[in-house]
Amino acid sequence: MTATWGPVGQESALGGFEIDIDDFEGPLDLLVQLIEKQGLDITGVSVLAVTDQFVAFAHQLHEQFAEAASEFLLVASRLALLKSRALLPRVEPEDEEESVDDLAERLRVYAAFKAVAMDLDARLRAGESSFIRVAEPSLPQPSPEPGAGDLMRLLSALERLTQVDTPVESLIEAPTRRFRVADKVQDLQARLRSQGTLAFDSIAAACADRAELIATFVAVLHLVRQRTATVEQSGTFGSIVLRSTREHGDG
């Protein structure tokens, strides 16, 4: 299985080639790189020249690329087929012929897209890029249609903000008074433990001002998210009841 290429006297077919495991992705990439290093055409029988190299490399990688092993094996088997066809008189049935042509075609297509990637890469390195306008239009717009808003999106935008980098407290810090959500959570937990359910109306009515109401409301959100409590509502404008998920009087 002496190849007609490569450094003389090398024991391994891989000797003298500096292809790192991190340098390529998948069998086609490896094959294209091997071929390019040989300065060969990507198509046809010239692929032969790198078959042993590829098979040896694929063998070596087999375990590291377990998820891609089948693909490597497939490519290797096609290469082996190519090689056998070159060494032996034509004995292959036609479907094998197809499979060889198929590999050549795949290599050609892949090499073309590799070239595209190189071109895109070069564009980025050249540093040219267009920017869109980020300003939102300042033109007066008609008032939004009543009821068209999605409250869930509003809340999820806010939740995201609180989770990413901002403590909830800073969100609801009122200009004059401060209410800590953590305090409200504790307060509600204690009341739920003793009472089992709480009407949101009564919780809200007990709030001194809007800031406290909001802190309380955010605390309710936290309890529901923690699954300490569930929220029930009878109908669209019905009263809202906060219910402990634990049995009343439990632990």
Next chain:
Amino acid sequence: MATDSDARTEPDDAVADSLDGDFGLARTIEGLLFVADRALSAAELGGVTGASDVEVQAALRELIAHYRTRGIVLLEHRNAFRLVSAPDLADHCRRLLGLDQRRQPSRAALETLGIVAYRGQATRAEIERVRGVDSDSALASLLARNLIREAGRLDAPGRPAVFTTTDTFLAYFGLTSLDELPELDLDVASDEAAVRPPPDV
């Protein structure tokens, strides 16, 4: 049009003039004004381009003249410059943006709106401290949609505007008061997937 790189200037052709010499600066400033999300001062433009104030002013005059007949206008207000759509196109723009209204507000706008709603009132600086990013254009779009309004000014340096939500805000979300907020499906609101950082490329 004068795509000609020929340096000769035709006397009567203002466009050819504009391609002459310092058009490089004018087109750089044009691009900067386009991407900016606020009005830019001549000093800022000088800082970014490295051009002198005289050069920047000349380039701005040239651009103002160019945009006099176009669908975009270059406005000057207190020595700050901003590209806006031509005033007579307002109806067309409104029609276009009206089509957009069926779309939900941007996430930036929603975050800003949420902060104003939950705090009761907030200044731009407070909003930006919470969001960690410039929130000028988000505020502008909320004001334009009448979802927030200026409630007054703080008695602090610069007398910053204090924003609060409007009745339109309540109507938009189908609320009559804050009490109705908890009817949300919180599992969706707290979807963890939304906060995962994007994977590296």
Next chain:
Amino acid sequence: MATDSDARTEPDDAVADSLDGDFGLARTIEGLLFVADRALSAAELGGVTGASDVEVQAALRELIAHYRTRGIVLLEHRNAFRLVSAPDLADHCRRLLGLDQRRQPSRAALETLGIVAYRGQATRAEIERVRGVDSDSALASLLARNLIREAGRLDAPGRPAVFTTTDTFLAYFGLTSLDELPELDLDVASDEAAVRPPPDV
């Protein structure tokens, strides 16, 4: 004249009227493209302006030619149009916007992007067939950067997602149209030889 439905006259209409008719449409479209925060299709522009498709296309060609030398360019992506800053002003824009030089996408991501761009649209399986390797994370990173988007689902087992490029893709690479991508260089003539990205989907 029995009806008087268009009695509303704005003083600025005189400006538009004084210009030649076609330019009136071009400058209206210019203003619309400026205020839009997304790419607009020719059909949308026709809907808002009331002009025919032929007229809109002619006005767009005029604007594209005009913006070829300016600090703003008009990019076309699959028959949708958007104004963006000129690619060569990228460094200035970054400085103004306080943006860092972005991280380079991986080659895996670029190969994947190339396949989607040239094919017009592609499923994950098609991409993996070409690349011979799992392309899930490359796709995820491209989606996160808004360089591709899901255009729909195939009516096939598993209903696989079909991906297509976004107009951000063009802007990101400083292209104004998919035509500016080089021809796909396939050595041997085949069905796929000399593939250019399709002009629209």
